Every structure is written in C-alpha cells, then in structure tokens.
Amino acid sequence: xxxxxxxxxxxxxxxxxxxxxxxxxxxxxxxxxxxxxxxxxxxxxxxxxxxxxxxxxxxxxxxxxxxxxxxxxxxxxxxxxxxxxxxxxxxxxxxxxxxxxxxxxxxxxxxxxxxxxxxxxxxxxxxxxxxxxxxxxxxxxxxxxxxxxxxxxxxxxxxxxxxxxxxxxxxxxxxxxxxxxxxxxxxxxxxxxxxxxxxxxxxxxxxxxxxxxxxxxxxxxxxxxxxxxxxxxxxxxxxxxxxxxxxxxxxxxxxxxxxxxxxxxxxxxxxxxxxxxxxxxxxxxxxxxxxxxxxxxxxxxxxxxxxxxxxxxxxxxxxxxxxxxxxxxxxxxxx
Amino acid sequence: xxxxxxxxxxxxxxxxxxxxxxxxxxxxxxxxxxxxxxxxxxxxxxxxxxxxxxxxxxxxxxxxxxxxxxxxxxxxxxxxxxxxxxxxxxxxxxxxxxxxxxxxxxxxxxxxxxxxxxxxxxxxxxxxxxxxxxxxxxxxxxxxxxxxxxxxxxxxxxxxxxxxxxxxxxxxxxxxxxxxxxxxxxxxxxxxxxxxxxxxxxxxxxxxxxxxxxxxxxxxxxxxxxxxxxxxxxxxxxxxxxxxxxxxxxxxxxxxxxxxxxxxxxxxxxxxxxxxxxxxxxxxxxxxxxxxxxxxxxxxxxxxxxxxxxxxxxxxxxxxxxxxxxxxxxxxxxxxxxxxxxxxxxxxxxxxxxxxxxxxxxxxxxxxxxxxxxxxxxxx
Numbered sequence: 001x002x003x004x005x006x007x008x009x010x011x012x013x014x015x016x017x018x019x020x021x022x023x024x025x026x027x028x029x030x031x032x033x034x035x036x037x038x039x040x041x042x043x044x045x046x047x048x049x050x051x052x053x054x055x056x057x058x059x060x061x062x063x064x065x066x067x068x069x070x071x072x073x074x075x076x077x078x079x080x081x082x083x084x085x086x087x088x089x090x091x092x093x094x095x096x097x098x099x100x101x102x103x104x105x106x107x108x109x110x111x112x113x114x115x116x117x118x119x120x121x122x123x124x125x126x127x128x129x130x131x132x133x134x135x136x137x138x139x140x141x142x143x144x145x146x147x148x149x150x151x152x153x154x155x156x157x158x159x160x161x162x163x164x165x166x167x168x169x170x171x172x173x174x175x176x177x178x179x180x181x182x183x184x185x186x187x188x189x190x191x192x193x194x195x196x197x198x199x200x201x202x203x204x205x206x207x208x209x210x211x212x213x214x215x216x217x218x219x220x221x222x223x224x225x226x227x228x229x230x231x232x233x234x235x236x237x238x239x240x241x242x243x244x245x246x247x248x249x250x251x252x253x254x255x256x257x258x259x260x261x262x263x264x265x266x267x268x269x270x271x272x273x274x275x276x277x278x279x280x281x282x283x284x285x286x287x288x289x290x291x292x293x294x295x296x297x298x299x300x301x302x303x304x305x306x307x308x309x310x311x312x313x314x315x316x317x318x319x320x321x322x323x324x325x326x327x328x329x330x331x332x333x334x335x
Numbered sequence: 336x337x338x339x340x341x342x343x344x345x346x347x348x349x350x351x352x353x354x355x356x357x358x359x360x361x362x363x364x365x366x367x368x369x370x371x372x373x374x375x376x377x378x379x380x381x382x383x384x385x386x387x388x389x390x391x392x393x394x395x396x397x398x399x400x401x402x403x404x405x406x407x408x409x410x411x412x413x414x415x416x417x418x419x420x421x422x423x424x425x426x427x428x429x430x431x432x433x434x435x436x437x438x439x440x441x442x443x444x445x446x447x448x449x450x451x452x453x454x455x456x457x458x459x460x461x462x463x464x465x466x467x468x469x470x471x472x473x474x475x476x477x478x479x480x481x482x483x484x485x486x487x488x489x490x491x492x493x494x495x496x497x498x499x500x501x502x503x504x505x506x507x508x509x510x511x512x513x514x515x516x517x518x519x520x521x522x523x524x525x526x527x528x529x530x531x532x533x534x535x536x537x538x539x540x541x542x543x544x545x546x547x548x549x550x551x552x553x554x555x556x557x558x559x560x561x562x563x564x565x566x567x568x569x570x571x572x573x574x575x576x577x578x579x580x581x582x583x584x585x586x587x588x589x590x591x592x593x594x595x596x597x598x599x600x601x602x603x604x605x606x607x608x609x610x611x612x613x614x615x616x617x618x619x620x621x622x623x624x625x626x627x628x629x630x631x632x633x634x635x636x637x638x639x640x641x642x643x644x645x646x647x648x649x650x651x652x653x654x655x656x657x658x659x660x661x662x663x664x665x666x667x668x669x670x671x672x673x674x675x676x677x678x679x680x681x682x683x684x685x686x687x688x689x690x691x692x693x694x695x696x697x698x699x700x701x702x703x704x705x706x707x708x709x710x711x712x713x714x715x
Contacts, residue, residue: 232420235387236481240434241408250433254424 081311088305099312109313111288112296116317118203119292120271123210127267128260130215135222136252149223153216160213164280167209171195196282199289206290209277214270218263225259226252261332265325272321293317337411337488337521338363339384343393346379346545353379355545356393366515366522370532371542371568377525378493380542384523385414385491397489413482414491418498419474421466421481427453428462431481438485445484452483455517472503479511483518490515492524496531508534529569533557541565549706559704563617563694566701572622572656572667574692579618581611581693590618590693593662597639600689607702608693616702619692622656625668626685627676637689645680657682 082100085093103109138149155163171178173194182192193201229252237247253260275294278284284291284299293313301310339361346354354376361367369377382388383395386407395403402410413434421430428449435445453459456476466474475495482490492511496504512535515522526532532539533553541548541556541564549556549565560566566574579590579597588608589596597618599608629638643661650672657668657676668684676682693702 230418230420232416232418233422235385235407236414236416236420236422237433238387238407239385239412239414240481240485241437242433246437251422254422257424 078311078314081308082315084308084311086307088307092308095308099309102309103312103316108288108291108299109296112291112293112313113316115203115288115290116272116274116292119207119210119274120268123207123214123271123274124264124267126207127211127214127218128263130211131218131222131263132256132260134215135219135226136248138219139223139226149219152219155213156216160276160280163213164209164277168196168281171205173197197286199286202282202286202289206274206278206281209281210271210274213277214267218267221263222256222259225256229255257332261328265328268324268328269321272317272324337398338396339489339521339523340396341380341384341393342396344380344383344390344395345392346376346383346388347391352391353545354383354391357545357547359540359547359550361521361523364519364521366512366524366535366537367540368532368536368538369523369525369540369542370527370529373527374544375542376545377527377540377542381491381493381523381525384489385412386410387414410489411487412489412491413485413487414493415475415478415482415495417494419466419478421474421477423466426463426465427458427469427477427480430466430477431484434481434485448484448486449480452480455483455514456480471499472507475499475507479514483514487520489521489523490518492522494526495524497526497528504531511535529571533569539569541568558690559701560619560692561701561704561706563619563699563701566619566692566694570621572669574619574621575664575666576694577618577620577662577664577666578615578696580615581608581613583612588612590616590691592618593641593664595639595641595662597686597688597691598636599691600634600637602689603703611693611695611702615696617694617696617699619694620666620686620688621690622667622669624687624690625657625666625670626687627670627674627682629685630687633687633689637687639686639688640683641686642681642683645676645678645682647678648676659684 081092083095083097085095085098134152138145138152142148170176173179173192176195178195179192183189193204195201195205233251233255234247237251242250273294274292275298278290278292278295279298282290284295294317297310297313297317300306300313339359341357341359341361343356343358344354345352345356357380369380371377379388383390384397386402386405390403394401397410397412421427422433425433431449431452432445435448440448449462450459453462456479458473458476458480461469461473461477466477469477475498478495495511496507499507508531511522511524515535524531524535536553538550538552539556540550543564549561551559556565556569560569560574563576567576577592579592581599582589582591582596584596584598586598587601588599588603588605590599591597625641629635641661643659643666645657645659647658649656649658653672655670655672655674657670659666659668659682670676670684694700695702
C-alpha cells in the first residue's frame with residue numbers, strides 16, 4: 001500500500017512537471033486524494049498563465065475592437081460591396097462582375113485614373129526634391145533657420161480650407177497677385193494662365209498646391225535623416241577634395257536613401273489618395289481635368305449613390321497602390 | 336617639404352579660448368605625437384592643421400605656405416579619423432579610390448594606387464566589401480589605406496587605435512610605425528594613451544588646457560619632465576610625489592623626508608637647488624627607482640634607505656607593484672616579482688636617487704630641468 005502510494009506520487013511529479021493531463025487514474029481512492037492535493041498548485045499555475053494571457057488580451061482589446069469595427073470590417077465590407085449593387089437604402093443585390101465590366105465603359109473613371117497617375121508622377125518627385133532641397137538648406141547654420149523651418153511646416157498644419165481659400169485668391173486668374181506679378185514681369189495678358197479655372201492649368205495648380213502643402217512635413221523627415229548622418233563623413237570628403245555639390249551627391253544622397261525610400265512610399269500612397277485639396281480648389285474640374293480616383297469614388301458613392309460601383313473603383317485604387325508599393329520595396333531591396 | 340609650423344596659434348569659440356597661442360615646429364618626415372588628457376586641445380590642434388577647424392589667430396604653415404585660409408583639400412594632407420569615417424555605402428575599393436577619382440586621376444592610376452596600398456596593408460581580399468562587413472581592425476586598415484593612396488606629405492591621425500582591443504592596438508602600433516618609415520611622410524598623431532606616445536613618437540607634445548607643456552623625445556620627456564603634470568602623466572605607475580625640505584650638509588645637498596635625509600646626487604646643478612635651501616619642495620621618485628636590494632650598478636652615494644608598510648602588493652607577472660605607506664605618503668614601488676613580501680609587512684627599500692626630480696610646490700615647475708623652447712631641440 002505504501003509502496004504503491006510513493007510510486008504513483010512520483011509518477012504524478014513527472015507528469016506534473018510537464019503540465020500535461022491529470023495523472024494516471026487509479027482504483028485506489030487514497031491515491032486519488034493525494035493526486036488532488038498535489039495537483040492543485042500545478043493546475044493553478046496553468047490558470048495563472050491563462051489569467052495573465054487574459055490581462056494581455058484585455059490591454060489589446062479596446063484598440064483591437066476599434067480596429068475591427070472601424071477599419072477591418074468596413075474594408076471587408078467594401079470588398080464584398082464591389083460585387084454588389086447597392087444604393088444605400090434598398091436591399092443589397094449580388095452583381096457578380098457587373099461593376100468590374102462597367103469600369104471599361106466609364107470615361108470618367110478612365111479620366112480619373114489617368115489624372116491620378118499624372119498627379120502622382122509629378123507631385124511625388126517634385127515634393128521629394130523640394131523637401132530634400134529645403135531640408136538641406138535649413139540644415140545649414142543660417143540666420144533665421146528656425147523661423148524658416150516653421151514657415152515651411154506651416155502649410156501642413158494649417159487648416160486646408162483656410163489655405164485653399166488663400167491659394168484661390170493668390171491664383172485668381174483675373175485679379176490674383178500671382179498673375180499681377182506675371183503681368184508686371186511682361187507676360188502677355190492673353191497668355192496669362194487661368195490656373196484652377198483653366199482646364200490646361202488646373203492640374204498644374206493642384207500639383208503646386210500639393211507640393212507646397214506637403215513640403216514641410218517631408219522636410220521635417222528629411223531634416224531628421226540629415227541629422228543622422230555622421231559629420232565625420234563630410235570632413236573625410238573635405239579632405240578627399242569633394243566640393244559641396246559632390247558631397248551632396250556622394251554622401252548626403254546615398255546616406256539619405258532609407259529616408260528617401262520612406263518619403264517616396266508615403267508620398268506615392270498619399271498621391272494616389274489625393275482628394276481634399278481637389279475638393280477645395282477645383283471640384284475635379286474644369287470638365288474632368290482634375291478628376292482623380294478618390295474624387296470619382298466620392299461622386300459615385302455619395303452623389304450617384306452607386307455604392308457597389310464606388311467600391312469597385314476603390315478596389316482598383318487599392319490594387320494600384322499595393323502594386324506600386326510592392327515594386328518600390330523590391331526596387332530598394334536590391335541594394 | 337612638409338614641415339609644419341604653428342606660430343601663436345589660437346582657437347576660440349566665442350569668448351572661450353581652447354588653444355592658447357601655441358608655438359610648435361614639426362620637421363619634415365617627423366613622427367610627432369600629441370598627448371594629453373581629454374579636453375586638452377590636442378584634437379582641436381590637429382583639426383586646425385587639417386583645416387577642419389578655423390584658426391582664430393596666429394599662423395599655420397605647411398612647408399613654406401601660410402595655410403590659415405587654405406581649404407583642407409589643397410593642403411596635401413590626409414587624415415585618419417577616430418571612428419574611421421569610412422563611407423558606409425561604398426565598397427572598400429571605392430572608399431579608397433574616392434579621393435583620387437574626385438581629383439580626376441586616370442582610372443589606371445587609381446586602380447594601381449588602390450591595389451598597391453591594399454597590398455601594403457594586407458586588405459586586398461576585402462576590396463569588394465562594404466565597411467559594415469569589416470572588423471574594427473580591418474576598418475582601421477581601410478582608413479589608413481584611404482589616407483595612403485593620395486600619397487600626401489602629411490598624415491594626421493586622430494586617436495586611430497582607441498576603438499581597437501588591447502592586443503590589436505599593440506599590433507597596429509607597430510604597423511603604423513613601420514608605415515611611417517616606409518611612406519617617408521610627416522605623421523602627426525593624437526592620442527591620450529602614453530604608451531602609444533612613448534613607443535611611436537620621434538617627439539611627443541604634451542598638452543594640457545590648451546597649452547603645450549613640453550615638446551621632447553620620449554626618452555627626455557621621461558627623464559627630464561619640466562613640471563609635475565608631465566612627470567605624472569608620462570610613466571605608469573605614476574611618479575611618486577613626496578614633500579621634502581632641502582638642507583645643506585657638509586657632503587652636499589640633502590632632501591629631508593620623514594626624518595630621513597636623502598642625499599642629492601652631486602651631479603645636479605647646485606645653482607638651481609640653492610634658492611630652495613631650507614624650503615619645501617616636491618620630491619619626485621619613479622616607482623622603478625625603489626629596489627628591494629641595492630642595485631650593484633649604482634653609485635652607493637646615490638642610494639638611501641626608506642622604510643614603509645606594504646598595504647597591497649600587485650603581481651603583474653614581469654614585475655610587482657607595492658602600494659606602500661611611507662612617511663605618511665602613498666607610494667608605489669616597482670620591484671622584482673620574486674620579492675617575497677606579504678601585505679601589511681614593514682619593509683626596507685633602497686631608493687636610487689640618481690634619477691630623482693625636484694619640483695617647486697607653488698609653480699609645479701621642475702627645479703632641475705627648464706623647458707626647452709618649443710620645437711628647437713634635437714629630435715634624436
């Protein structure tokens with residue numbers, strides 16, 4: 001009897017350390033009692049583990065729930081909606097690939113796609129170059145450096161509505177100061193640009209506005225990048241005989257490569273999603289000259305109430321952004 | 336010709352002057368080491384010579400040319416930085432070739448020079464690697480190689496070995512010395528490590544608080560330090576500094592320390608000692624001048640006996656350091672490792688006074704050795 005007891009309690013210790021199944025059942029009740037008494041602290045260890053997991057989950061939960069309800073859910077819903085007909089009030093109907101084929105017959109969509117590509121193709125490199133240039137300038141020890149930094153950052157933090165109004169005034173074709181200046185500089189009044197009101201200048205205006213507005217933000221990112229470059233490298237280059245321009249090309253630019261990558265990815269994504277400044281300045285016009293994809297989605301969804309088709313356009317936008325970003329990542333990984 | 340001449344050179348940042356009108360003559364092909372504690376101005380001086388820091392006042396000549404306002408690239412110098420400053424995005428080859436390429440050298444020339452330097456430094460197998468794939472010692476070699484390819488008249492090295500481990504430091508020390516002989520150029524080397532200074536230099540420049548304290552050969556610097564700072568800075572363990580009073584006896588001068596009269600060698604300049612008669616001075620004795628038995632080669636008149644208590648004995652292998660309490664002072668004696676002595680034991684040690692030093696406690700200047708004018712004494 002005593003023998004059996006010790007054997008099984010040692011067996012219990014073995015199984016207990018592995019935190020496995022409850023120990024071997026036995027016909028002997030005495031042993032069972034021993035099992036229960038011994039097993040209690042082991043089981044509670046398991047419970048403690050579970051409890052600490054619960055604590056962890058409870059910390060994540062508020063954010064995770066918010067993400068599921070406000071982000072993940074709507075995204076999945078939008079994907080599903082791309083294959084449905086829905087006007088927002090009547091019941092949703094399955095549409096198969098109707099919305100997809102409709103893309104090919106929608107000239108506004110094609111214009112929007114083209115305009116979005118044009119906008120991105122110009123605003124990304126222009127913003128990037130301007131932000132880098134300004135950052136390099138304002139990284140030098142010049143007088144009023146902090147003032148200029150603040151001034152460059154200001155458009156980014158200022159209310160878009162307010163700056164768009166100012167912008168519209170500045171670039172008013174008839175009496176804006178910009179055209180006044182051009183006129184004074186000798187530009188023929190007949191060929192003064194019509195800016196936002198002129199279909200051949202509207203996109204230029206919108207791109208300028210975008211560059212001007214985003215410049216400050218990316219300048220700050222570039223400034224941080226510049227400050228991360230080891231100053232010894234410039235001194236070594238000085239001794240190697242590099243001019244300022246050579247130092248910029250051979251040290252600053254390569255050293256900023258990770259920053260440039262980040263900036264270009266962020267800018268590209270942002271450019272494909274451009275909406276607010278177009279809404280404020282041109283409303284997509286004149287004609288479809290500044291109609292971009294997100295603006296088209298907005299029109300289809302909340303003006304025409306064709307939510308299914310709008311979701312299909314959104315999906316196309318998503319795939320384009322995804323593809324471009326993947327290419328960018330591939331491209332930089334070559335290094 | 337690449338002699339370097341610093342005349343009343345000054346560096347100020349606003350109101351703060353960090354280099355105080357220093358004068359120094361560095362000869363062509365000389366290996367000069369600037370040594371001193373952190374913040375003494377040695378790196379700043381080097382950076383002024385390099386053209387990386389502006390000269391606030393005074394004149395800086397390289398060869399015959401006043402270079403105060405000459406940009407770094409036109410000074411015919413190369414520099415090795417403390418953290419190497421290799422271009423991280425370039426391969427070793429491109430790092431070395433960069434300076435030549437900027438100077439529009441022919442590609443064939445560039446290639447030959449890079450490969451020659453790589454061969455000398457034994458880094459040929461690393462040419463296609465980037466700096467991050469190299470060890471500290473390898474990076475050090477690349478940094479040296481980058482300096483070498485341009486074949487400059489002057490090499491400036493700013494604590495180049497401080498990021499290496501002790502063993503590698505020893506090896507690189509010897510290699511840099513060999514390199515100096517081979518390249519036949521002027522080397523200016525900044526370090527805070529007195530061993531590097533002692534082993535590599537033709538002449539050592541000891542700096543403190545923006546002043547040059549002494550410029551001399553390693554041997555003279557060790558034997559004839561002109562003040563207490565130099566005496567304490569050069570030599571490990573440090574020179575022992577003991578308060579003593581100078582007295583005149585029939586046999587000559589003695590230094591009275593803790594009731595013992597230590598005879599001063601008759602070879603010392605009496606004229607220098609006389610003004611300090613019956614005054615307190617600081618007696619400097621190097622740890623190796625303590626012996627457990629009288630050294631046979633030394634004139635017995637220069638020996639004296641001191642008794643003290645051993646507080647701690649440190650066996651270093653080839654030698655033993657005794658941390659002692661002697662006449663109320665802490666003293667370190669360097670004796671034979673075979674000397675059988677226990678902690679807390681009272682021992683009698685023989686002091687060899689032929690190399691003793693005397694300092695004025697007020698000015699901290701040496702009583703025996705006057706500073707020689709900067710840069711005018713013989714190199715060897």
